[in-house]
Amino acid sequence: MDINTLHQILSTVANGSTSINDAVEKLKHLSCEDVGYAHIDHQRSMRKGFPEVIFGEGKTAEHISGIMNKMKVQEKIILVTRLDQDKADIILPEFPEAEYHQDARMLIWKKEEIIKLGKGTIAVLSAGTSDIPVAKEAFLTAESMGNNVKSIFDVGVAGIHRLFKHKHILDQASVIIVVAGMEGALPSVVAGMVSIPVIAVPTSIGYGASFGGLTALFAMLNSCSSNVAVVNIDNGFGAGYMAATINRS
Helix, strand or coil, X not given: CCHHHXXXXXXXXXXXXXXXXXXXXXXXXXXXXXXXXXXXXXXXXXXXXXXXXXECCCCCHHHHHHHHHHHCCCCCEEEEECCCHHHXXXXXXXXXXXXXXXXXXXXXXXXXCCCCCCCCEEEEEECCHHHHHHHHHHHHHHHHCCCEEEEECCCCHHHCHHHHCCHHHHHHCCEEEEEECCCCCHHHHHHCCCCXXXXXXXXXXXXXXXXXXXXXXXXXXXXXXXXXXXXXXCCHHHHHHHHHHHHHC
């Protein structure tokens, strides 16, 4: 439940259009709701400005549906990350308004169109085409949190001239997310071209010596560009969320 919904409930009680008993029913799980297999944090929207996000990996489709059914009573949007197609196929008939993005492995349910809260534009770049699934997770997360988001894919350092044709997008952005595997060099290059925050996302894409993304992670952590911050390997969600909080400030 967000702060605007709470205001609406209390206002309707004050003007007499909602009974106290009805308001109590709506607010009795304001803090959290214990459903046995999960404690659903209904207060997170008020504390953090966005609802709890469901991590789909390791959960059954039934557990995810159960959590979503409890959340949709109070929330205007629900995100499920790391959701495989087989689970999505079970969940979608129960939530026909939801949309599943197979490339990002993300399901998004919306009660209404999301209000734009961001003060600028977030740019999401991928070094290679193979990095797009992680970049799309970042893109959809930032967009779902009320931001204008632009994407530029496959502009890595193997052909850096491809990036330069998009310089106008970088110049207009307020935050940039750069997703790269292999040697993870692109965030340093981008950060050296701009004065704004660059969030680097290492991916697990690469040959054996990439060690599942560790090479890219260490390269990004050792960037000589001072405006680079790094999230975990393949953590497009974390990058999108952080970019949204920066863009809201």
